[in-house]
Amino acid sequence: xxxxxxxxxxxxxxxxxxxxxxxxxxxxxxxxxxxxxxxxxxxxxxxxxxxxxxxxxxxxxxxxxxxxxxxxxxxxxxxxxxxxxxxxxxxxxxxxxxxxxxxxxxxxxxxxxxxxxxxxxxxxxxxxxxxxxxxxxxxxxxxxxxxxxxxxxxxxxxxxxxxxxxxxxxxxxxxxxxxxxxxxxxxxxxxxxxxxxxxxxxxxxxxxxxxxxxxxxxxxxxxxxxxxxxxxxxxxxxxxxxxxxxxxxxxxxxxxxxxxxxxxxxxxxxxxxxxxxxxxxxxxxxxxxxxxxxxxxxxxxxxxxxxxxxxxxxxxxxxxxxxxxxxxxxxxxxxxxxxxxxxxxxxxxxxxxxxxxxxxxxxxxxxxxxxxxxxxxxxxxxxxxxxxxxxxxxxxxxxxxxxxxxxxxxxxxxxxxxxxxxxxxxxxxxxxxxxxxxxxxxxxxxxxxxxxxxxxxxxxxxxxxxxxxxxxxxxxxxxxxxxxxxxxxxxxxxxxxxxxxxxxxxxxxxxxxxxxxxxxxxxxxxxxxxxxxxxxxxxxxxxxxxxxxxxxxxxxxxxxxxx
RNA sequence: UGGCCCGUAGUUCAAUUGGCAGAACGCCUGGUUUUGAUCCAGGAGGUUGCAGGUUCAAGUCCUGCCGGGCCAGCCA
Numbered sequence: 001x002x003x004x005x006x007x008x009x010x011x012x013x014x015x016x017x018x019x020x021x022x023x024x025x026x027x028x029x030x031x032x033x034x035x036x037x038x039x040x041x042x043x044x045x046x047x048x049x050x051x052x053x054x055x056x057x058x059x060x061x062x063x064x065x066x067x068x069x070x071x072x073x074x075x076x077x078x079x080x081x082x083x084x085x086x087x088x089x090x091x092x093x094x095x096x097x098x099x100x101x102x103x104x105x106x107x108x109x110x111x112x113x114x115x116x117x118x119x120x121x122x123x124x125x126x127x128x129x130x131x132x133x134x135x136x137x138x139x140x141x142x143x144x145x146x147x148x149x150x151x152x153x154x155x156x157x158x159x160x161x162x163x164x165x166x167x168x169x170x171x172x173x174x175x176x177x178x179x180x181x182x183x184x185x186x187x188x189x190x191x192x193x194x195x196x197x198x199x200x201x202x203x204x205x206x207x208x209x210x211x212x213x214x215x216x217x218x219x220x221x222x223x224x225x226x227x228x229x230x231x232x233x234x235x236x237x238x239x240x241x242x243x244x245x246x247x248x249x250x251x252x253x254x255x256x257x258x259x260x261x262x263x264x265x266x267x268x269x270x271x272x273x274x275x276x277x278x279x280x281x282x283x284x285x286x287x288x289x290x291x292x293x294x295x296x297x298x299x300x301x302x303x304x305x306x307x308x309x310x311x312x313x314x315x316x317x318x319x320x321x322x323x324x325x326x327x328x329x330x331x332x333x334x335x336x337x338x339x340x341x342x343x344x345x346x347x348x349x350x351x352x353x354x355x356x357x358x359x360x361x362x363x364x365x366x367x368x369x370x371x372x373x374x375x376x377x378x379x380x381x382x383x384x385x386x387x388x389x390x391x392x393x394x395x396x397x398x399x400x401x402x403x404x405x406x407x408x409x410x411x412x413x414x415x416x417x418x419x420x421x422x423x424x425x426x427x428x429x430x431x432x433x434x435x436x437x438x439x440x441x442x443x444x445x446x447x448x449x450x451x452x453x454x455x456x457x458x459x460x461x462x463x464x465x466x467x468x469x470x471x472x473x474x475x476x477x478x479x480x481x482x483x484x485x486x487x488x489x490x491x492x493x494x495x496x497x498x499x500x501x502x503x504x505x506x507x508x509x510x511x512x513x514x515x516x517x518x519x520x521x522x523x524x525x526x527x528x529x530x531x532x533x534x535x536x537x538x539x540x541x542x543x544x545x546x547x548x549x550x551x552x553x554x555x556x557x558x559x560x561x562x563x
Numbered sequence: 564u565g566g567c568c569c570g571u572a573g574u575u576c577a578a579u580u581g582g583c584a585g586a587a588c589g590c591c592u593g594g595u596u597u598u599g600a601u602c603c604a605g606g607a608g609g610u611u612g613c614a615g616g617u618u619c620a621a622g623u624c625c626u627g628c629c630g631g632g633c634c635a636g637c638c639a
Contacts (some may be wrong), residue, residue, distance in 0.1 A: 013576085074638065132637050139635055142565045146635085177637055187566050189635045194631055198637035217639050241567060241634045265568085267632095278639095320587070321575065327632055331574050334588050344601060379601070410599085419597060441592085452596045464597045531598045554599040557590095 013322040015264055019232060029096060029258050032064035033231045037071045040082035043293045044089040044301045047276040050269040052093055053318035055234055067228060068102040073220050075204040082323045087303040093311050095467050104226050106206045112223055115253055116178060120159045124252055124386040125196060126152055127162040129176045145185035146192045161543040166199060169212045173199045190245045194218055222246040225261035232499060233261045236268040270329040274299050275490050275497045296546045297505055308526040308536025308548030313342040336549050343526055343534045348383060350375045351466045352529040354478045354512040356395035358441040361426060364392030374424045388515050390423050393470040395513045400465040401442060403431060408558055410462035425450040444542050466530050473513035476543030482508040
C-alpha cells in the first residue's frame, strides 16, 4: 500500500530518529517500508491500534510503503474469520481501504522451506528426534549452559533426507523438529539451537493439506520481512531478545544488504482500568463477563466502534503517545479526552432524558404546543437547527431536581427558578410524592416573558436543564458504561484481573425519553444528548443508545470531593 | 544466581545531542457561557531513581548501586 503523503509535523520519537539516521547513512537505498503482522487468531485491540498507527504513520511520514501481513504459521489457532475481522477493523481504524490485498506468511512457505534446506546443506540446521520436554531440559537455564542434542552432529546428507521425510508426512506430530545449529552455551536462550520447524498434522486455512511441517515465528518473521522489502520491522519490547536470532538467520542467507530488514522494539500499550492481553480478553468473553468481543466495554477496535469512539480520535491518540522503550501505563482518561474533543466538534446535539421525572407547567395554556428552535451543534453553525415541540407536560432529568438542595447545587428545587433549554424560565411550586416519599411529579409555573430562555428584565438563573415533551417523546433505552475494572492495574494486587471486575460496569436504562427528531438518527453518527454525554446508536436496535463517553462533570467532581 | 532493556511532574512523553527542565492529559483557581459542557486565562505539581566522578556547565558523558520489565514454547 502506497502511503505517499506529507510528513506529519509530529514530535519525533526514537524510531523516527533512527530512521533519519538510516536515511542519512544510506543504510537503505530504497524507500522506507513497514508492516503490521498480526496472527489471525484473535481480534484487534487498542494495543494493535498503536502498532498499526505507528507502522502506517512512519510509512506515510517518509513517503514509504506499508503492508498488512497475516502471520499465519500456526494452523491450530488460526482461521479466515479472524483474517476478515482484522482487515475490517484495520481499515476502519485507518479510515481507508487497503489498496492491495493483504500478504501472508504462508505465501512464503515454499521459499522458507528452500532456505531451510540451504541451512541444512551448510551444516547450520539439523533434525532433532527428541521430544519437546527433553529439548526443553537440555536447553539449560540462565545459570547453566545447555547440553548438545545427541542428534546435533548428523551429517547434512542425513539431515536433508530426514527433513524431506518430515515434509512428506513420514512422521507423527512431535516425532522430530528442525533446529538451527547455533550454540547450546549461548547466553541468549533464544540462540540455544531454536526450533525452526515442527510437525503439525493440521489443515491450514490457506494452504490446506499441502504442509504438515510449519515454520516457527523466529524462522519465518525476518525472512518474510526481507521477502516483502520491509526495511524497519517494528515490534514490541518482549521480542528484544529475539533480535539476535532475527539477525542470525538473515546473516546465513544471501539477502542483499539493501533488502536487509532491521528489527526495532517499542513498548506495548497499556491502559489503566483495562487489560490488553488476548488471553484475558478471551476469558472475559468466555466467562460472559461481557457480551462478546465487540462489547462496548471491551478495548477491542470492534468494541470501540460499537461504543462510538471515532477512529480519528484513536488515531490522534496514537499519534500523541508516539513510541518509546519505557514500559508504562496510560491513563484511560487520555484516550477519552481525545474522543471527547473529536466528538465535541462534530456531534449533533439532541435532548434526551434518561431518568425521567414528570413536570407539569400549571399555567401553560391547555393543549397548546409550541415549536422551539434548537441548534444542532453550537460548535458548528453550519450544522443548522431543528424544531422541538414544547408543551405543559414534560420530563426532566431526575437528578436535576433536589428537594433539599445541597450547598452549590443550583439546579431545580422547591421555590427555585431555572431555565429549560431553548424554552422558558420555570419555578417549582409543588412536589408530588409517592407513599415512600419519593418525588414523582413537579408542579411548576413558567414565565411567558422568558420565551427562548431570555428574560427581558435581565434577571439571571443559575442553571439550564434539559427536558423532553411528554406528549411527543420517543421512549427508548440507553446503556451507560463505566470502567470494566474497578482498579487501576487489574490483577496487580489480586493476582487475577478477573477478580477486579467492576460489577456495575453497565447500566441499562429502559425508559429513556428522546426528543422526536431522534427518529432520524442513523447508525454511525454519534450524537450528544445535552448535559449527558455522547451516545452511539446501536447497529441493530433503533431505540438503543450506547454511551460513548460522558461530558466532563464539575458537579460530579464536587460531590466526589465531599466524600 | 546470568544476560538484555528501561528509570525526567500524578500519568504519558519532550528537551535543538553538554548550555535557563517543557507539553499534553489529570488536578486547582478565575473569566465567558441558554450544556456545571465547550472556550479563554492563570496556578500547583520536579533533589531528572540514588551516590560518586569528568567539566566553566550534566537529564544528557563515565563508574558503582537501587528499582522495574523481559528471556529457559515444537505460541506469536
